[in-house]
Amino acid sequence: MLRFNKTAVLALLIATSSVFLLFQLYHYRQHVSQQVVKKFMGLVHKYNMPVFLVDTASLGLLSQDSMLLRDSLVKEPHCTFLCTNRDVLTFALLNNLWKYDAGLVAAAEEKGFELLEVRGKDPRLVSMDDLSGNEIPLHFLFRLQGYVVHVVVLYERSGNYLWHGVLRLKPNMDRKFAPFRRLDYGHNAGAYDRPELVLTTLDGLDVRIPRNISGFLTEYSQARFLECRYRDARSFFQLYPDDTSPEAMNFRMKAKALLHLAARILTELRVPFWLSSGTCLGWFRQCGIIPYSKDVDLGIWIKDYRHDISQAFQKAGLPLKHKFGKVEDSLELSFQGLDVKLDIFFFYEETDVVWNGGTQAKSGKKFK
Numbered sequence: 001m002l003r004f005n006k007t008a009v010l011a012l013l014i015a016t017s018s019v020f021l022l023f024q025l026y027h028y029r030q031h032v033s034q035q036v037v038k039k040f041m042g043l044v045h046k047y048n049m050p051v052f053l054v055d056t057a058s059l060g061l062l063s064q065d066s067m068l069l070r071d072s073l074v075k076e077p078h079c080t081f082l083c084t085n086r087d088v089l090t091f092a093l094l095n096n097l098w099k100y101d102a103g104l105v106a107a108a109e110e111k112g113f114e115l116l117e118v119r120g121k122d123p124r125l126v127s128m129d130d131l132s133g134n135e136i137p138l139h140f141l142f143r144l145q146g147y148v149v150h151v152v153v154l155y156e157r158s159g160n161y162l163w164h165g166v167l168r169l170k171p172n173m174d175r176k177f178a179p180f181r182r183l184d185y186g187h188n189a190g191a192y193d194r195p196e197l198v199l200t201t202l203d204g205l206d207v208r209i210p211r212n213i214s215g216f217l218t219e220y221s222q223a224r225f226l227e228c229r230y231r232d233a234r235s236f237f238q239l240y241p242d243d244t245s246p247e248a249m250n251f252r253m254k255a256k257a258l259l260h261l262a263a264r265i266l267t268e269l270r271v272p273f274w275l276s277s278g279t280c281l282g283w284f285r286q287c288g289i290i291p292y293s294k295d296v297d298l299g300i301w302i303k304d305y306r307h308d309i310s311q312a313f314q315k316a317g318l319p320l321k322h323k324f325g326k327v328e329d330s331l332e333l334s335f336q337g338l339d340v341k342l343d344i345f346f347f348y349e350e351t352d353v354v355w356n357g358g359t360q361a362k363s364g365k366k367f368k
Contacts, residue, residue, distance in 0.1 A: 052092055088184075120165045191225040193219065196212065261337075279296050
């Protein structure tokens with residue numbers, strides 16, 4: 001007669017039951033998230049909300065081969081892309097294409113959603129003359145059955161880019177409404193180039209997504225936005241009045257045009273860069289360009305150096321004026337714009353130290 005180890009049998013039964021329960025729980029969560037997303041997309045269509053998918057987990061699952069165009073006859077039988085084993089899904093809303101409708105709250109509640117709207121100051125209205133700023137919607141969070149759809153509101157800024165604000169809860173708001181620490185967006189303000197969008201079918205739903213998904217995700221990783229410190233700038237100008245002479249205004253105009261051109265060239269080359277030296281100081285200290293600096297300074301990691309950088313700038317009408325150092329040591333490139341010089345400094349990493357070299361044009365003396 002066969003004998004069984006009761007402990008082993010019990011352990012096997014417990015393990016089997018646990019696996020079955022986890023399997024059931026997984027499919028239940030998939031079902032809940034799919035139903036919540038469907039209800040949310042119903043609101044989107046009813047109120048003509050120009051949203052597009054920016055959820056990093058969902059976009060990470062997408063590829064050109066897996067995208068289903070709207071006219072395709074193929075439909076996803078399961079929630080594959082919009083259900084990512086997370087309890088949050090994120091969309092972005094293009095504010096300039098949407099007029100806020102107060103009826104959205106009532107409609108969301110009718111569908112069973114709880115809605116949390118987070119507002120903040122409009123930085124487009126803030127200046128050194130007026131530091132107040134009106135409040136605008138920055139984030140919407142729709143919650144149903146423990147699942148959250150996060151809508152990040154994108155605003156146009158004067159530099160022809162899209163901006164979103166920080167998700168900062170007011171004292172009376174429920175801090176357990178959503179898993180705020182796990183949200184993709186809102187920990188910092190962010191800035192993005194305007195993405196080209198395509199309409200596709202994901203999990204049986206019509207959804208807009210960025211055409212260049214990998215480019216958008218790369219931009220996401222570098223999108224943290226630092227607002228100009230207007231209060232500090234106003235204090236600075238109270239001590240040192242701004243130069244508003246025609247010469248200073250003309251220089252600022254030309255310097256900004258040169259910055260825009262340099263940014264376009266380097267972006268097309270996919271070379272990351274930042275404001276450096278006096279140009280960075282001007283933005284940080286006085287929210288502008290220092291009129292007596294007479295040049296524009298940018299920084300680039302030496303690891304991102306490309307041999308066709310000089311060619312690209314010269315092709316854009318900026319001839320190479322100076323080339324100091326070499327790729328292995330203290331490289332610096334200077335291009336001549338319209339009465340304004342552009343200096344590009346290359347930065348080197350050595351263990352826990354970052355440095356760049358400089359060369360005095362007249363004497364040839366090197367600095368580090």
